[in-house]
Amino acid sequence: MALIMHTLHVDLGARSYPIYIGRDLLGDPALLARHLTGRQLVIVSNDRVAPLYLGRLRDALDPRVAVTEVILPDGEAHKTLESFEAIIDRALAEGHNRTTTFLALGGGVVGDLTGFAAACYQRGAAFLQVPTTLLAQVDSSVGGKTGVNHPLGKNMIGAFHQPAAVFIDLQVLQTLPEREFAAGLAEIIKYGLIREAGFYRWLEENLPALLAREEAVLAEAIERSCATKAAVVAEDEREGGVRAILNLGHTFGHAIETAQGYGSWLHGEAVAAGMVLALRLSADRGWVPAAEVDALVALLCRAGLPVLPPADMDAGRFLALMARDKKVVDGRLRLVLLRAIGHAVVVDDVDGQEIDALLSGAVAL
């Protein structure tokens, strides 16, 4: 029997949906059944997650539901149009009509791919998310961003498609490798930095309990993260304005991921190093005290996250890669900086020289 510890309602008018946070959600037949559209289900997972959790999920399904399982190879390298096509091919070959439901069982890669397949399947099918990494739980659960990578950049092909429900099962975090757990913490820390100073201080205090994966503390951190993201997204569903603050550390981070090849740095790791750069830039402008940079570095280090970009990436490399970023508007690089802890702003006046100074400083950090 599932224990629902928090239910968060993401309020998007006709596209509103619940996020359930708790234990054994995966094995609750009634909870799943309530959110199926028709009598068909396409479960997408990967070859690392499926052996751990697919059985429990399958056992919880009404036997009258026609289920197709698509198991992809694990990893960001497979977040491609080819994988998207593989999902669509299987769903069509097995006769799924547009009242079918797509369920993503996995991390961000599986979620983004499955959501995009659902968005495009016969011009839009229902989508459920069972995120199995901490990062996916606090990031892709809210916002409706779906998509795949392109050799020329991350998430360059995609759609906005809201899930019908998200099931965050805390038990799946117990088997998550340490490095991936830390990558999720990076995004959680981000929510504190951009908008919730109190939450940020709470995280500094409660990091040991989080690292020990105590369920109640995890549930609270996830709930506050999702709520923060939901509040930002509700103000700006299609990313025209305030939503951009969610990209703190991401423009630098995407450049790192692209330069190193998808999958060599985890997304959360690249964001961690990117957030340090953004905070240093903010400190260089006198917006936050230099001591806050040190405090963030200390927090990320305790969480086991990188605080420096790869040694081989100089300002020129960053600038060239960032120029291709989606955040570039009519040739001007847009970056998220902090006016204070808990108060992010978007700027478009950072020039090459400032990045140059920042990165020569970063190496000396």
Next chain:
Amino acid sequence: MALIMHTLHVDLGARSYPIYIGRDLLGDPALLARHLTGRQLVIVSNDRVAPLYLGRLRDALDPRVAVTEVILPDGEAHKTLESFEAIIDRALAEGHNRTTTFLALGGGVVGDLTGFAAACYQRGAAFLQVPTTLLAQVDSSVGGKTGVNHPLGKNMIGAFHQPAAVFIDLQVLQTLPEREFAAGLAEIIKYGLIREAGFYRWLEENLPALLAREEAVLAEAIERSCATKAAVVAEDEREGGVRAILNLGHTFGHAIETAQGYGSWLHGEAVAAGMVLALRLSADRGWVPAAEVDALVALLCRAGLPVLPPADMDAGRFLALMARDKKVVDGRLRLVLLRAIGHAVVVDDVDGQEIDALLSGAVAL
């Protein structure tokens, strides 16, 4: 200088847009400039349309706009995920960011492909349509349906993505081959049948002027068709209910197109034969007088359209293909029939036997 004969506002809240109908819209710099989002433009066309009209369009563009031209091979066979990818690849390679605008210069294939590429480009870019076939002008101008075909069915991968504006230039119809012009008339006739009995009678009277491609009569037929479709779509943007009536003749039609291979029957031709089947089914149920079937057959014949399905397609073949149609909900085939001329309804109680009887009758027609 452009002559705008009608401007139709498609009312979809934040996604509302104008449809301009007139002469020389293609060559009007101010009209185009008003609808560009940023300073980048991706023009997608095909190798039959581009030589005729791309030059005029290019001449009308502000020279400061960075233009990428993607010219695809002509034909429904190229409405594939590969062509979609080719558009995205070029746009990314040439540095288009998400404030770029995609412009479709061509028929339905170019429009659907370009719209889908725009929908997915960095999760959604602006989209302009310059439909160059009569069918595209009255069909894909309204509704926001975009997508590509799959070997297992038409339009199986796609999105709803509304254009920012549609430019219907009547001059392009003067060079349209007769067969394609007739295919467009099939869709125009459809609008009369499903909802506008008066328009249907007007079409019966004005067919000679339409076939002579008289501009004022064409403009009126296009305006009334787009207005009818817009009214239906405004009631049901995402195709949950009444919008289904737009599919009169389409379920049969899609089966014909799939069976014959994409591109061997034109879409409008398949719809024409499909409408006759739907009207016969309606007459068999006693909903419309048998004389109306004869009148429709006569009208379609005068327009140069087919009125019978291919001789090699029996009821079994139709049923097998229609079972894969998007209009199938939980195993029940949904068809659009007429309660009267101008009054379409969706039914889900047509069984194999009725189709059987219909098709043995059709051959003897």
